[in-house]
Amino acid sequence: MNELLVLVPILLVSGVVAGLLAGLLGIGGGIVIVPMLYHIFIYMKIDISIAMPLAIGTSLSTIVVTSIISARSHHKKGGIDWDLSKRWIPFVILGVFIGAFSSKFIDGNSLKFMFGILLLVVSLNMxxxxxxxxxxxxxxxxxxxxxxxxxxxxxxxxxxxxxGGTLMVPLLSLFSFPIHKAVSTASLFGLIISIPATAGYIIVGWNVENLPFASTGYINWIAFIILVPMTMFFAPYGVKLAYKLNVKQLKLAFAIFLACVGLKMILV
Structure with missing residues (x-):
């Protein structure tokens, strides 16, 4: 617990960065939160076999709250494509449970490598x-x-x-799907994905030993309590900054940053 309290300032900064980037560049907070939490847990000398799934599960738990607000806002504006949503929801939920429970059979190093590849792909797309x-x-x-x-x-x-946004928006865009509908619909799938996935990571990590203080399965509630308010508070400021700053240059700079983090997770 003392180690976690010492790292509170880092968690606060992580929440601020995730919130600002979510609003500024329209990316999901998980793409920022997972690597930050992973490095925090590694610094706390938590074994990689626990650190990576714990970072992933905790990230998903924060997405539950933030996606509720986002999806509700997009629904009010009529941006969600409900016809597509009805077709995709059963298969997305199926994939969520496969992903959450397959994490039990994939070691931490492999998860880290896969996340590094994801960062490189997202960076290249950006x-x-x-x-x-x-x-x-x-x-x-x-x-x-x-x-x-x-x-x-x-x-x-x-x-x-x-x-859902990190993968769904680029995927739908490849098939000429209107970008505003892609973003709005992805906000709904962020909620659909995160709720069962969070439950899955709690179940899969339920009997795991040597978890840090205040963890239920692969969810750390101290990180959750700190990150959620920060991401929710600063996301609207990111949206405002998007209209004042050169987003293209920031997007390129962040893409390079993601590539560097991805390479580090793959190679180190």
Whole structure:
């Protein structure tokens, strides 16, 4: 507990950064929170076999709260595509449970490597999309193709502790889906993914030994209590900054930062 209290300032800064970037660049907080929590837990000398799933599970728990507010706001503005949501929800939930419970059979080093690859892919997408639109088709594939996409979305999101937006928005954009509807619909799937995924990480980590103080399974509640208010408070300021700053340059700089963090997680 003393170690966690010493790290409170770092957790506060992590929440501020995650909130600002979520509002400024439209990215999910998990892409920032997971690597930050991972390095905090490693600093606390928590074994990597625990540190990585604990970072992922805690990240997902914070997404539950933030996505409720985000999805509610987008619903009021009529931005959520409910027809697509109804088709995808069952398969996303299936993927979520596969991802959450498969984490029990994937060691911490492998999860770290996979998250590093994810950061590199997200970084590359941010760099390319800063200069041109990426489109591979004029519409989404048929029911079978969409069910596969939805299952994979739930699987990767729950396995790596990210909300729907990090993967769903770029995926839908590839198929000429209107960007505002993609962002709005992804906010709903952040909630759909995070609730069962959080429950899954609690169950999977229930009997794990040597968890830090105030942990239930792979969820650390001290980190949760500190991160959630900070991300919620600072996200609106990120939105305001988006209208004042050169977002393209910031996006490129953040993409380079993500690439560096991704390489470190892969190589070290």
């Amino acid at each position: 760099i390319i999309s800063s200069f041109k639109s990426l489109v591979i088709a004029k519409s989404l594939p048929g029911k079978v193709g969409q069910s596969i996409f939805a299952t994979l979305l739930g699987w990767f999101s729950s396995l790596l502790g990210i909300g």
